[in-house]
Amino acid sequence: MAYTRGFLAARALLARKPRPAPSARRGIGYIALAAASWGTTGAAAAILYRRTGLDPVAVSFWRFGAAVAVLAAARPLRLARLRRALAGRWRYILVTGAGLAVYHTAYFAAVQLAGVTVATVVTLGAGPVLIALGGRVALGERLGRTGTVATVAALLGVGLLVAGGGGGAGEAPLLGCGLGLLSALGYAGVTLLTRATGRAGDPYDTVLASFAVGTAALLPAAIVGGMLPYHGDALLAAGLIGYLGAVPTALAYGLFFAGLRVVPAATAAVVALLEAVTAAVLGVAALGERPTLPSAAGAVLLLVSVVCLSAAQ
16 A cells, blocks of 8 residues: 555656645655665665776666656756746755765765775764754754754764764775765754745655756766766666666656655655665675674664754754
8 A cells, every 4th residue: 555655656657737835744855765765775876886897986876867868857947937937046056956965975985995885874863963954054943952962963973973884884884984974964954944945836846857957067076977887787887877768767766756756855864764774785795794783883873862853843
């Protein structure tokens, strides 16, 4: 039943006619579905690194390009209509596209250096803290005493992750944690900007335009670093990139932006922790990652603090 509802929601959002904003409950469901699919991206990227030789920039570039192709094929738009849909919102689209490029590329690099579990926990754990602080400064949202304590606890959790060497399976866990924090900064920026200025218009028009900007931004670095796999199975690479572009990007971000129209930023960040759960399970079960005791304690403290942070909103 849950899968049927998710499919119907996705089909409705992919329809050509813009839909009204969903209810708050449905918006949370959209974000939960998006987060569950995002949790698979780290494992897919790790497999691409091991089996094809693609680097994080190349994986991000092809993911963005595949998402644009899927959306353009599923929602054929005349240029004039796209211009009307995004009229007056070009600055938001440009900043969002650049933010998405930073967020995803930094995350994929963190996966390579620190492992799927740690990269995801750092990104998703620090993200809500940054969103709460940014919401207080930029959107006037109150943090409160509980929120302040939870924010400090979350920062301590990140410190434990770093002190424990990240507990990741990668080659440079500490650098990977730093890139995870950079990814969290990009994630928080996109979320806050969408809550502040990006609620108008059809969410999938926004996704199409934003990922087109991100693709263009990543192209020069992808050319310099190498865009094609130099070993392994080309069909496997094409299949995984197609999956990354279609499901956790084209579909998931449309659901996410639609949900943000009616769900507060801090609440959305907490619901998005489903991504960390999914990624952690895949990292341990499928990729053989084994976090250290300090890093595991830091991850638990980070996630608990985020739950407390949501209660303070």
